[in-house]
Amino acid sequence: MVNYMLMITGELENLTNLQPQGGCDDPDFTYYFKVKCGNCGEVSQKETCVTLNETVPLPKSKGTTHLVQKCKFCDREGTILMIPGRGRPLTQEMSESGKFTPLMLLDSRGFEPVEFYFGTGWKAESMEGTKFDGIDLSGGEFAEYDEKGECPVMISNLRATFDVTK
Template sequence: MVNYLLKITAELENLTNLQPQGGCDDPDFSYLFKVKCGRCGEVSQKETCVTLNDTVSLPVGKGTTNLIQKCKFCGRDGTITMTPGRGQPLTLETSESGKYAPLMLFDCRGYEPVDYVFGGLWKAESLEGTKFENIDLSSGEFAEYDEKGECPVMISNLRATIDMVK
């Protein structure tokens, strides 16, 4: 059992609390990344999608996981199980300090997640309290105007890291 913690950061202008639309533990939010096979080292060509709501029974023993996928190169099965409760929104303070905010913990067996892709819908709020929802970060940035605060708001320079944790 190896756990990987997905962490994100970005440059936030007049925004804070960047997180998936339904919160860090949103059961419908899709995490997209490429996976590397633990046996042969092959990296998937397409992004793998993992969602908390999607569960499948383990082929051996009892329990469930969020993804079972066979390596197209060597044929070995791997599983990815999401562990909610570790995620936090990316705050302006965290962003300005150059730190990363934890988003989701993955228990991986046979696979290692690599190259996270910012997909799905996100939300954030301005420093004046205006809520911005349904933010699409797939293009790598977001820009809008906060009428209440009379200032531009922006998300840019999105970065993710996937760290092995114990």
């Protein structure tokens, strides 16, 4: 069992509190990433998607998890369980310092998560308090104009990493 913390950062211009639409523990937010098999090292060709509100039974067990998947190369099975309560929004201060912010903790068995894809369903707020909902980051950036604050707002240079954690 290895826990991986999904860490994100990016450049926020006149914005703060970038996070999934319903907060860091949004049960409906879909996380997209590729996985690497812990047995043969093969990386999945397609993105895997998991959400907190969808669980599947663990094979040969009474428990549940958020993902059960077989490696297409060696047929070894792996699971990923999402552990809510450890994520925080990406703030303007963290963005300016270039530091990564924790988003979601994953208990991974048999797989290593790699290459997170930002996708849709994000929110942020301007430094003047204007809320921006339903942000689509699948193109890697977001640009808009804050009428209330009379300034441009932008999200760019998004990056994600998975850090091994306890």
